[in-house]
Structures are given as C-alpha cells and as structure tokens.
Amino acid sequence: MIKVIHVEDDDDIRELVGLSLDVAGDLELMSFASGSEAIQAVEVFGPDLVLLDMMMPNISGIDTLKATKQIEGYAEISAIFVTARVDGNQNEAFLDAGALEVIVKPFDPIELGSEIK
Structure with missing residues (x-):
C-alpha cells in the first residue's frame, strides 16, 4: 500500500482525486484542504x-x-504537483523543490492512479 497525502484547496478536485485513487487500488489516501493541515498529519499518517x-x-x-x-x-x-499553473520556469521550480513529476490540470481521472504509481 502506498500512503498518499493529498493537498488541494478546491473541494471538487479533492473529491475527484479521492475517487480516482480509490479506484486505482493499492493507494491509501488522506486529503487536506490546506498545507498546514497536511504538515500536521505527516508524522501520524507516515506518507510515502x-x-x-x-x-x-x-x-x-x-x-x-x-x-x-x-x-x-x-x-x-x-512529491508530485497537480497544478494548472505550468510553464518552463514554474515546472523547474517544482522539480528544484524536490518533485518527481508535475501532472497538469485538467488531468484524466481514469489515468491518475497509474500516473502516481
């Protein structure tokens, strides 16, 4: 099981990602509306x-x-960023911060689980 913390302030996108990853299987998900909430949960949940x-x-x-x-x-x-804001400089900033990948919104909910795995 891959433990995933998902941080997204948009309720609809957070729900869509949750449904997408649930269907994908082998992923345990905790979702948060803010980075502050997610940071507090890291030690308790132990995400991968x-x-x-x-x-x-x-x-x-x-x-x-x-x-x-x-x-x-x-x-x-x-870490993987899921964002609508992607340009050359921004993408580089994500990777410099330690991201493995950037998934662009809108994303294909059917393929999201596979992309993350």
Whole structure:
C-alpha cells in the first residue's frame, strides 16, 4: 500500500482525486484542504508520497513540501504537483523543490492512479 497525502484547496478536485485513487487500488489516501493541515498529519499518517496543488491560500504547495521535508525522516519524501499553473520556469521550480513529476490540470481521472504509481 502506498500512503498518499493529498493537498488541494478546491473541494471538487479533492473529491475527484479521492475517487480516482480509490479506484486505482493499492493507494491509501488522506486529503487536506490546506498545507498546514497536511504538515500536521505527516508524522501520524507516515506518507510515502505527497500530492500537492501549487496555488493555495496561506501556504503554497512548494512551501508545504519544504516544511514536510523539514520533519525528521521525511527529507527525501516523494512529491508530485497537480497544478494548472505550468510553464518552463514554474515546472523547474517544482522539480528544484524536490518533485518527481508535475501532472497538469485538467488531468484524466481514469489515468491518475497509474500516473502516481
């Protein structure tokens, strides 16, 4: 089982990702509307992967990832950004922050689980 923390401020997208990953199987998901909530859950849930939106109120996806990597034992946590905001410089910033991949919104909900695995 791959444990995934998903951070997305849009309720509809958060629900769609949840349904998509549930169908994919082999993925245990915890979803949060904010980076702050997700960071607090890291040590309790013990995720293998953080799935992040970029643009969120209060704390961005990149800052959420940086804060997660500061938690003992999570410096090398895998991360994937799911965002509508993608250009050459932004994509580079995601990868520099430690992301493995960037999935562009709108995404194919049927393929999302496979892409993450």
